[in-house]
Amino acid sequence: MDGMDLEMVEQVARLDEWVAEGDVVVLSGAGLSTDSGIPDYRGPSGSARRGSPMTYQTFTGDPVARRRYWARSHLGWRTIGDARPNDGHRAVARLQERGLLGGVITQNVDGLHQAAGARDVVELHGNLSRVVCLGCGAGSGRDELEERLSAANPGFAAVAATVNPDGDVELDDAEVAGFTVVDCLACGGVLKPDVVYFGETVPPERVSRSFALVAGARTLLVLGSSLTVMSGRRFVLRAVRDGIRVAIVNRGMTRGEPYADLVIDAPLGVILPNLAPLTV
């Protein structure tokens, strides 16, 4: 436990005891994936770093905004698509493998829990690796869409030289105007990443499944979420109401602090590998 002060060592020891008791339900947020180089994608789980977050209403109602979204997203996709799970994701998968978890709920849309080996993950806000047609409801893969976008926009990737390391892309209006968006192959409808935007509600079955997991938990373990949005915070509130203890590991402030039995303000990659070690 290098680099921890005595208080933090005690906190981790306490959390380790709770984890060892099992029936832990993990609720993870953007902070779990920052060590994998995943930028805040402007979805409901994060704050916009620049400008306003894309809303469902803007995406569906404004063709220019939609073109800008796809142009930027096309250039920045590899940052997301090439991201690899980190020690935090691997630690969660290991705890699940050892039978200590009652479930994994994530606000992240990067699929990195599963890439690390976790199973039955409830993806509250969807997954960027999938695309859905708003016309006919057909689902398809993001890689397939990327191939179509590349074919429809030969040479556009040269602009990628201006992509920031975190995948964010700034394009001027002329560059955006030159980008061709592709539509659903089946019905010509508008394609949208299969993620929940601001202004959209999380599909009810995901919410009810998550509440059921929390209801059966001994500990709700929040990882890397500041719980600023209600779509995640409501599970903490439910746990508190039901007398289920809440532990939070997060770098920086969290709105869950008043409700938590334990808050550890530290990088997840430092804390998580110390839980339920294979050798004592």
Ligand SMILES: [Zn+2]
């Ligand atoms: Zn369609």
